[in-house]
Amino acid sequence: MSGRYALDSGCVVKVPRALGACSANKTCNIIRSRLPLASSTYFHTATVFSSQPSSITVTKEPDALFQRVSLLVKGHDKSVLDSYELFATMAAKELGIAISKVCELPKDTERFTLLKSVHIFKNHRVQYEMRTHYRFIELSHLTGSTAQVYLEYVQRNLPEGVAMEVTKTAMEKVPDHILKPMWEEDPIDNKLSQG
């Protein structure tokens, strides 16, 4: 996505939009136009999303570990999902995240048949359908902070008309009281109960 600016000479220059994963969304309209000397003038307005960088917090508690973070991306347009998959996998590779699976689930079609006319004519109907295409991206073995950064970046750049569902599988340490079986810990109690 780029902002377009019309310069005085009449040529149009493409400028890449700043992609920042950040908190407050500040937006500004950038307008350039020639002075109205002639009767016809042309201009473009473009929108640039700019935001301040978020503050980095340092805590002493241990980071959450995720065994799997799976993204299911849904959309109507398959080409949009293709480019988004390329974007997400490239971002994951740059951040050093292990991608375990990238696959395309079969599409879902929702069809319904309605009467074509407002009144009578039952034999003439219209059929509509809505297709939902899917992409499934699975990342494995992430820390909580990595997952947070990656998801924020990827979600801020989600294209319009595309929805995403994220499932995180967290790993937790096995609690101490079930690490060892009970019969190994207290053999005397068992003997007493038997006798």
Place this chain on the structure above:
Amino acid sequence: MAASLSSTASARLLSSLRSGSLSRGLHVTAARCKNRAARVRVGKGDRPLTYEEALPPHHIAHRKGWLSQHTGNLRGEEGTAERTVEDVFVRRFIFGTFHGCLANELVIKRRGNVLVVCALMLQKLQPQKFYFLIGYSETMLSHLYKCPVKLEVQTLQDKAVYKYL
């Protein structure tokens, strides 16, 4: 000719025998129920059409794109009707505010909370008036829908004609 006369004669006989049970009226056939949605009928060849108007709706996703992009119509997502109603209102509002200046249909996109309206305009007004109307419509719509509304405008000299029908 003779066949038709005899058939009508026989029909009259039948109707006189069984009063009212045999209807002689002809119900409308498929010719009247052709699809007319979003299609421009072929004419003399003097009517200019844009690409959007010239292609019928069964070409959406094949040769056409979507004019309104939101997640309401996806499987498992909510808010279809609300987005549609908002879209209709926004189209009418912009059509009325920039009366006679729109070159093509609006493209409405929703990214997160933001409503982005992309419009192609003709250069009928002074740029200052355009700026005022853009700011006015953005403020009004953002107050109505309680979300940031952006209007992305590109201007042309004339409508981009794809076909003459």
